[in-house]
Amino acid sequence: MEFQVKFDINEKIFLRNPESSEVGRQMVKKAIDLIYELGFEQFTFKKLALEISSTEATIYRYFENKHRLLLYILNWYWSYMEFLVTFQLENVSDKKERLKIILNLLTQEPTESTNQFDYNKKLLNQIVIAESSKVYLVKEVTEINKNEVFKPYKDLCGKIAEVISEYNPKYKYPRSLSTTLIETSHHQQYFSINLPKLTDVSSENSSNFTSKFIEDFLFKVLD
């Protein structure tokens, strides 16, 4: 079975919908490749324009600045994650199993994209790990939050919080635990590769280290 998913991204994020044209779609696809390759700081619209054989001016007609473009990509990712959670939880009633499915989604590398029209999920996942905090750790966070541009992240968090509460209705901090799971999965994956002394990875336990760590703490917190 194969299918594509589309999400309605909040219109406040872009000036012109990149889904509405070929350049727009190319723009987002190549942006993912470039941000992965260069890191967000070194990524520029000039470099992206060159890559898609277009111009800076054209890109600026779609996105106000590179921060917005990153936000667009992350909104897509968060929507996609919420979709995956919903989809994979379908018909699973065991409450522990439901949590495990979520942990799996948060810590496993996504499967390779099979069709060329889709975004590259592996690169996207790496971008989320290394760059996602840069969209909210900015001075203007309150201002940009007014346009509900973080709604997909909040929704994902809310969905995971629900599953947590189903499992243990007495637990008092389902949302905070939910963001902690998400953020910690990013940190520990990043640290275990780049700054392993900040973790407990070793050559023996390196495979799925983050999974094991997070699963261990989640069930200790909830049981």
Next chain:
Amino acid sequence: MEFQVKFDINEKIFLRNPESSEVGRQMVKKAIDLIYELGFEQFTFKKLALEISSTEATIYRYFENKHRLLLYILNWYWSYMEFLVTFQLENVSDKKERLKIILNLLTQEPTESTNQFDYNKKLLNQIVIAESSKVYLVKEVTEINKNEVFKPYKDLCGKIAEVISEYNPKYKYPRSLSTTLIETSHHQQYFSINLPKLTDVSSENSSNFTSKFIEDFLFKVLD
């Protein structure tokens, strides 16, 4: 009782030691004010030069770029935190109490700096919450890590991990739990102020929300 603390910051971080001159000291002090005020992205050496009535060229003689200056500030902070942990743990033998002291240091606003020669700890704390991840979430992380510039963070992590292991020697992930405590305390403090829907704060439980969440979390994991 009042005293000042000095730390030897890794020489690879700066070109010229800012502690060695008055401009240098002013530079770091004012950088803390400015980064707090503008956020790291909007902070520039030009603005800092103006603020200390010096020139960009002078600042560049001390620091290669603003990333290094932020790293310098964070190294000082991490060293300071490790000092505080060591100091406040002195003569406390109760193992649970020792963990509680650490949690307190991670989640409480620091006390106002009493003397003008010292850095402003409250601003520093806010900078750590909002900007610290930007020093390691960069493409060049492996390269800059070679100079041991993250040693103070790793040492702090190691020290907290020791206290965790004392409390529960069987726990398998003391370092990862340690970084999770540190990073989660930053996230939850930031979210509870700026994106409260990502947490469980409410008007009733807002005071020390992060403290309560993390304490609950830590002892459930370790007991």
Next chain:
DNA sequence: TATTTGAGATAGTATTACTATCATATGAAA
């Protein structure tokens, strides 16, 4: 006293992050 060193002043460059204008192609509406 001679010499090194640090700071300030000044200038200059490449790149970034935009904004503006105009011509042309395309596709839909009349």
Next chain:
DNA sequence: TTTCATATGATAGTAATACTATCTCAAATA
């Protein structure tokens, strides 16, 4: 089929950023 709106590309230009280089002067040091 013509008309017209709209998107794109080409080009240009600006202010700010992130540097580097050079020279002078003053103060510390040998």
